[in-house]
């Protein structure tokens with residue numbers, strides 16, 4: 001019997017297959033944060049239940065925490081209450097919390113991998129849709145709602161219908177000017193925002209194997225933007241190299257045992273997928289979104305598309321609505337679009353490698369007059385490591401704001417917002433209407449394009465500066 | 466959770482595709498630590514337009530929302546479901562839901578009734594012609610109907626989800642029936658899997 005990577009990870013977590021419905025799946029790691037957990041703890045306590053495995057549960061603060069003056073009390077009373085509630089819940093249930101100000105605090109999907117908590121073959125869940133990020137390690141990782149958070153707290157399991165398995169095979173080699181972000185935007189453009197619904201995607205092929213762990217996380221992170229339940233990549237030497245020596249990685253003889261197991265985590269030769277999509281890496285170009293969903297992107301060399309030439313009436317209508325919201329005219333060259341704000345950060349592109357790429361571009365240059373530019377590291381550790389390399393100086397000397405770690409302007413809950421009608425080049429993952437603040441206009445790009453755009457004032461690649 | 470078998474009432478149609486959870490409830494509202502109080506948050510930005518369907522007379526009485534494909538894409542926020550419920554909706558009828566949204570809806574007792582694209586168009590057209598038409602979402606029969614327009618279409622809903630909605634069952638209670646299996650599974654987990662030593666519980 002041939003099996004796919006997804007089946008292998010799934011099968012080893014099936015606790016029971018009840019006759020009345022979906023399988024009961026064991027959860028190896030449950031990550032929690034302040035925004036989607038309070039109602040879950042409340043439900044748990046009202047029912048008189050306990051957290052079954054506090055030792056498999058890890059909490060952090062990221063979504064509505066400030067990124068400046070983090071030593072001061074949080075000014076927003078609602079955010080302060082929410083953060084206090086998390087503190088109380090973690091203390092009451094014995095859960096490890098990486099609080100604001102601590103060395104391991106950060107965006108939940110950045111800290112899991114960085115601590116070595118995310119390992120091949122695991123199941124990882126979190127009350128956050130970008131939990132798919134952890135699939136980069138060959139883990140089955142997916143986002144859940146608050147009622148399910150409560151379910152995992154109480155039982156360390158979830159009832160889950162097994163999704164279909166989709167293969168996204170990326171052959172060839174990415175052009176030098178392109179990054180994992182450009183690749184995943186190309187994949188989503190191919191799939192459509194709902195194309196992956198009901199599926200877990202396995203990313204494979206030469207261009208995927210060639211990616212660093214950071215790049216793989218960027219790709220898996222955005223699986224949800226293609227509608228997929230999760231995305232995963234078979235672990236290999238790149239994965240093992242990243243994990244070796246991290247705080248929670250196995251050590252000594254246990255490391256060897258783990259490695260033997262992890263090497264079996266690959267799709268068997270000849271195993272068939274429920275659906276398959278092919279993408280040519282060589283055709284990928286630096287991508288910029290023009291619309292209000294992540295599938296609406298073009299190459300930076302292109303122009304704003306004309307809705308009239310799109311396929312179905314529904315697509316035309318959606319594109320027309322998007323262009324109206326974005327304040328764009330069909331036929332405008334992407335490079336001629338000026339921005340007000342540049343945001344570098346988020347669980348998609350807030351890791352050290354992303355900051356290095358952006359710093360390299362802005363080094364010795366200046367942010368264009370009138371552009372507000374922010375760098376928000378994905379975690380406190382990323383921030384510290386970037387400072388150790390002097391990246392912060394390149395940013396601040398160029399005129400960027402250098403912030404503390406968190407989600408920040410990715411979802412604009414903490415006061416870091418894009419103003420109404422303002423245009424932002426963002427390394428985050430969602431360009432939905434109002435995502436970065438009411439009336440704000442988001443264009444998703446890679447860190448390199450974001451940095452070049454900050455300098456040029458309009459969409460640009462580093463090569464053109 | 467309340468048992469849901471037959472939902473009867475008026476409906477509102479928002480026939481747009483890919484309605485994301487940031488539209489259903491903007492992030493600023495997620496700072497609340499309660500499960501209720503989200504009625505004003507629902508489609509907050511779109512409701513600023515006086516012509517938006519939810520601003521039409523009688524919309525506040527509606528029980529059913531009819532929408533376009535891939536409803537609820539984006540974030541995992543269950544607040545999107547709570548906001549729909551706080552406004553008064555008990556079912557959303559659409560040709561397709563995002564996976565996490567569908568799961569959250571079933572968890573919280575909002576019926577995600579998946580119909581064909583043609584059926585959704587037919588329902589939206591009938592509502593455009595008669596906004597006061599009575600719509601019935603029958604969970605037991607898995608049908609959506611508007612008798613006055615002679616429409617009766619089937620919808621898709623997995624058996625387990627249907628049963629849970631009909632019985633108003635709490636998932637945790639069901640799962641805890643498997644306590645023995647969970648405990649025995651835990652004895653066989655790989656020894657290298659990470660554990661994070663908990664801080665002392667108060």
Ligand code: SF4
Nearest residue numbers: 130346347407410411
């Ligand atoms: S950075 Fe953005 S997408 Fe990632 S977890 Fe935070 S809010 Fe969600």
